[in-house]
Amino acid sequence: MEITPLKNYIQTNVDFSEAELDTFCSYFTQKTVSKKDFLLKQGNICRFEGFVIKGCFRLFSLDKEGRENVLYFAIKNWWVTDIDSFTNQKPAHLSIQALEDSEILLINKTNKDRLYTELPKVEQLFRIMTQKTLVSLQRRLIRNHSDSAQERYDHFVTTYPEINQKITDRQVAAYLGITHEFVSKIRNKRMQKKIE
Amino acid sequence: MEITPLKNYIQTNVDFSEAELDTFCSYFTQKTVSKKDFLLKQGNICRFEGFVIKGCFRLFSLDKEGRENVLYFAIKNWWVTDIDSFTNQKPAHLSIQALEDSEILLINKTNKDRLYTELPKVEQLFRIMTQKTLVSLQRRLIRNHSDSAQERYDHFVTTYPEINQKITDRQVAAYLGITHEFVSKIRNKRMQKKIE
DNA sequence: CGCGACGTTGATTTGCCTCAACGATTGTGG
DNA sequence: CCACAATCGTTGAGGCAAATCAACGTCGCG
Numbered sequence: 001m002e003i004t005p006l007k008n009y010i011q012t013n014v015d016f017s018e019a020e021l022d023t024f025c026s027y028f029t030q031k032t033v034s035k036k037d038f039l040l041k042q043g044n045i046c047r048f049e050g051f052v053i054k055g056c057f058r059l060f061s062l063d064k065e066g067r068e069n070v071l072y073f074a075i076k077n078w079w080v081t082d083i084d085s086f087t088n089q090k091p092a093h094l095s096i097q098a099l100e101d102s103e104i105l106l107i108n109k110t111n112k113d114r115l116y117t118e119l120p121k122v123e124q125l126f127r128i129m130t131q132k133t134l135v136s137l138q139r140r141l142i143r144n145h146s147d148s149a150q151e152r153y154d155h156f157v158t159t160y161p162e163i164n165q166k167i168t169d170r171q172v173a174a175y176l177g178i179t180h181e182f183v184s185k186i187r188n189k190r191m192q193k194k195i196e
Numbered sequence: 197m198e199i200t201p202l203k204n205y206i207q208t209n210v211d212f213s214e215a216e217l218d219t220f221c222s223y224f225t226q227k228t229v230s231k232k233d234f235l236l237k238q239g240n241i242c243r244f245e246g247f248v249i250k251g252c253f254r255l256f257s258l259d260k261e262g263r264e265n266v267l268y269f270a271i272k273n274w275w276v277t278d279i280d281s282f283t284n285q286k287p288a289h290l291s292i293q294a295l296e297d298s299e300i301l302l303i304n305k306t307n308k309d310r311l312y313t314e315l316p317k318v319e320q321l322f323r324i325m326t327q328k329t330l331v332s333l334q335r336r337l338i339r340n341h342s343d344s345a346q347e348r349y350d351h352f353v354t355t356y357p358e359i360n361q362k363i364t365d366r367q368v369a370a371y372l373g374i375t376h377e378f379v380s381k382i383r384n385k386r387m388q389k390k391i392e
Numbered sequence: 393c394g395c396g397a398c399g400t401t402g403a404t405t406t407g408c409c410t411c412a413a414c415g416a417t418t419g420t421g422g
Numbered sequence: 423c424c425a426c427a428a429t430c431g432t433t434g435a436g437g438c439a440a441a442t443c444a445a446c447g448t449c450g451c452g
Contacts, residue, residue: 344439344440345439345440374440375441377440377441377442377443378439378440378441
């Protein structure tokens with residue numbers, strides 16, 4: 001099992017001993033997910049929290065018009081779960097799908113609860129992680145209000161070049177909350193500017 | 197000092213003994229804030245985390261065109277801080293201003309760090325709080341993509357009637373990311389529908 | 393009282409969407 | 423391995439939701 005990326009990730013956030021790292025990782029299992037396969041479907045109960053090793057996932061939800069709104073993409077070193085569904089074991093708002101053949105480490109609810117009691121520092125780890133996620137989501141929300149579609153697209157491709165190269169323009173559009181046709185028009189304007 | 201609301205709030209989230217509750221609350225100080233006063237200004241370092249007892253606050257940031265984007269409003273039982281600025285003691289993206297004469301309980305960084313070490317359960321409390329906030333922010337982001345201005349306005353006034361009655365339409369507009377003129381037009385359409 | 397902030401309304405503009413058609417690329421079953 | 427289907431990105435014409443700009447009466451407050 002490929003636990004090195006997970007260990008490295010933890011060490012960037014909190015101070016764990018080698019033994020603690022091992023305990024932490026021992027509760028995870030590795031899973032291979034093929035392109036287009038779903039880890040979770042809207043309405044089902046989310047039984048896992050996942051740490052991506054390889055590949056790419058999208059987390060999205062369907063609105064009443066049947067449109068797919070992407071909450072975020074997850075590549076290596078990102079976590080995927082429907083937090084609300086996972087922590088309260090109730091139907092998920094989100095779907096999670098692989099956009100490439102992927103590898104992921106999973107932990108289930110029982111084992112995560114065990115981790116919380118066995119290693120109190122795990123509380124701190126997830127508090128810090130969640131805080132960081134919250135801050136970036138707050139900034140994204142504000143950007144959605146203050147920036148144009150053009151600016152939001154530019155921000156995305158410069159902030160997440162690695163993600164951008166893995167996904168289609170349609171997916172970027174679903175993330176930015178604009179149409180894929182408009183993304184195409186934005187890209188053309190960008191090309192022109194770069195030539196000028 | 198009015199600590200009962202804070203104690204009640206904590207008990208809805210985690211299981212604290214009476215002694216733990218007292219320890220927790222002992223690190224807070226009460227402050228009176230007059231209408232229009234700022235608890236924090238964008239660019240300054242946020243020295244506190246606050247629990248609102250009475251009144252109303254807005255958390256907002258200025259964009260490059262000088263427009264005020266409201267992240268959220270806080271009335272009694274809500275928390276206010278610029279998490280990133282507070283935890284990392286760096287300049288704030290947000291400003292926090294009282295919209296009414298208000299009462300608030302504050303804790304500074306030193307004392308919050310003490311709390312984390314003295315009462316390990318505090319980690320859990322703030323992890324859970326942050327998770328809940330994150331979930332609601334995720335939903336709000338998705339709604340901003342899938343719902344019209346009309347629908348977002350309706351959602352706001354039905355979800356937060358208590359907040360709505362305390363603030364002006366201009367503030368609601370800044371929260372929803374639309375103009376105050378358009379809010380006015382939306383309200384008229386609503387009135388017509390209710391008469392029909 | 394007078395001033396500033398507020399809500400309202402209308403005319404006009406615009407950023408982005410919708411719908412439709414097209415070729416290019418990718419994926420797939422026979 | 424190829425034929426065909428599906429999905430993709432592109433482009434254009436037209437439309438609409440919401441923004442902009444401007445003017446107005448009202449209200450609370452200093």
